[in-house]
Amino acid sequence: MLNSPSAPAAARGTHPDGGRSGAPPDYWDVLGGPPVPRPVLTMGGFKHLLVPCLAAACLSDHPWHIGNAPRIEDRRVLSAVLRHLGAAVEDRGPRVTVDASGLSGTHIPAHWSAAVHGGIYLLPALLAARGEVTSGLHGGCAIGGGAQGSRPLSHVASVLERFGAVCEADAGGFRAKCGPGGLRGTWIDLAGYARTEPATGTPTGPHYSGATKTALLAAVTARGTTVLRNPYPKPDALELARLLGQAGAQIEISPGRITVEGLGGPLGGADITLPSDLMEVVTFIAWAVHLRREVELVVERPDLLKAGLASELALLSEMGVPLEWDGPRLRVRPAERLRAVRVLASSHHVYSDAGPLFALMLLGADAPSRLTDDVWGDRFGYADGLRGMGARLTRDGNDLLIRPGPLRPAAGPLVATDLRAAATLLLAALGTETPQRVHGVTHLARGYEDLPAKLAALGARIDIDPRTDAHNDTPNGTGEAS
Template sequence: MSADSSPALLVQGGHELRGELRVPGFKHAFVTVLAGALTGRSAVTIDNCPAIEETRVLLALAQALGARVHENGRRVLVDPSGLTGQSLDPQLVDRIHGAVYLLPALLARSGRVHLPVAGGCQIGDEGSGARPVRQYAEVLQRFGAEVTVGPDGSLTVRADRLTACELDLRDWTSDRELRTGPLYSGATKMAILTAASARGTTRLRHPYPKPDVTELVRLLDATGRPARYTPEGDLLIEGRPDGGHGRPVRHMLVSDLITVVTWATAAALTRSTIRLTGLTPDRLATGLAPEIAVARDMGLDWQPTADTMDLTGEPPDAPVDVTVASHGIYSDSQPFFMLLATLAPGVSHLRETVWRRRFTHVPELRRLGADIEVTEARARIRGGCPPNRPDQSVAGGDLRAAAALLLAALAVPGQVRVHGAEHLVRGYEDLVTDLVKLGAHVRSEP
């Protein structure tokens, strides 16, 4: 991908960062928790909300559909009692991907809903990068809904009644044994949200295990839609078409895992000392366990202590062989581990099994001097070749690619122009301002 005509960031790299930053709540978990709140009757207070584009758009959609929303800093109160409507504003939906998870709430209320084409990062396996939607249609159909998928990827859904069922989520994996693939996470979330309003008890076998699901399960249980894991790892959800008990509920979001990975990578690249604060240590450590394990293999310590994490800027001292999978590190973490591997000695290998085309940052990193080869969905990274080539222009085509390239530019001793910064608002509150606060030399191109 070559630099485009979008506004650029001018980065003067080679400067040490130092300071303290507060980590907000997890973007992916906010999406599912809000969607889960809208399926019930309880007024839900969500604490630790991230001030990002996804939050702003989802709350605007909820308000437009009749829900009462009150924001107070990082705290949001959502009262779904007035939720109505059968269609979502296409201009809002086009800005994010998470709008798709509002379908079950609207379907339960109105019996019919139309979802225009959802936006978000174009990281799908199609040539256009469009995100798949068939998993949502198939899951809704298993609960008794009629679904029409438009040629543009829009969804029209009807259901007079939603009925509990049993699903094996491996049906939406590309590798049943590894339990991974681009449909698996979305299918699990859609199944849980639909089960909350269905009649009867739904059994979900082999559900996707990450915090964006476990946070949703906690929320449903708290709002009177009993949800629990069996000893075998199945998920049982008692549907309540009446929306649950209706009593007020409060939920504190887990810290944003990918923000933690981003700052840990920035510290290593720039040999900087950064303290992360405001963490939810137990749930963060559990959710980040695959990333923490890979970091440990590289000689890095990412373990949160109490509600803080001190990043000392030590570079990795060992190569790794990593498989990005739905039960492993997040696909969102992949560009950052690739960057870390350029610092490590030896040769690292990285296999992507979720979004197999998520390598648009590779040619851009090579422009900056990294030695990376990609064959199909596997990358070979030669260590000892970190970004070091100034006077280059690079462009990030999605949220995490843009963030990784911005961090890479910080390591280059000289100026680098980074395009694609407009993607950052979907996942970071203000990454550029935070970097400048820590001592980075970054400014918008005039």
């Protein structure tokens, strides 16, 4: 174990991120190492496409094969849920196969729904496939406005009601039933589940993505035509629509509109290869920029990746970060001078998930920068940790002013409150070249595959709390999710 400050009182006996009382502390002791000559890393699959694809498999009476599936907590938990519901799941290596022809269950137990956010996409799928669904509250990062810190479900209920379902979402969980004859096609302007981003006039907000994917999953096996205006424009929604089309749905995607001719019955099978995870790519770019190192990233489906990260790549170019593409390989080199930029995280611009990583990178810029998050109001859980390392950050509502300057080791352990805060504080700690303890790393298992091994390949030393079970092959190491 590295020499590092002892855990704070709040971390002893409980998870700093609000886990159950008596659970073992989750932390890593980290230390940055010397540069590794020309390191090469292979990126894992796209989490935000994996989870709705696992749900979509419930709409089919033929197997869905999902390749390049990242080994993350969402995959483990959702595979367990699908087995509980009666589906056959083969979950090996980079491939997951789901055969939902034997699907019989309609209830997602609360201990599973609370474990990850991705279970919300099982709600429309089970409703469409079985005619009803119930669940507990849904978890993930506590950055939304749901009951007891959970992710909100009211927008899911509202969308499904447009298809004729009767829904109830409250502090006890979620319940929905189809009307007579099942779900029926409808017309939805998804901008109604968003707010207008003031600088650009485009829809944005925390419900926009979920409402779009919920509507797609409900529409494909409904009776009649569904028209979705102003759908969420990122690849996790648009690529989901394309994959549903490949499985037999009749879907037309045009600018600002998706039209679905409902099948009135099950989808066919699918054989999918997920693209690389967009946020893992941004994370390792941020590692290279912040530590002023070089790295080469090997990605799957680079064309989709470039399109999905168009706003992020444009900002990195404006900042002066050298990025060189060679087929599926992206080489990142240190910037000679890092320029200040204005970062807008919104549904039509930079991913909100990328905002914390840009804040870290911009501490090395040549002038102050400003970051606005117009998706999630509580996406600044990393700011206090960075301030404890000397960062000069000033928050005003959903704006963050970033004054450049070096980081120093924190006086005590760093505590991350969500997934991207954990990644940001981890990279910040590695940049100090001093042993540092980072709490809240259990969050990382929901978004990154084999992160300790990848960081070790870059020269970092990662000592994992031997009492934590966050990195076992199943969510609690026993074959069942806790």
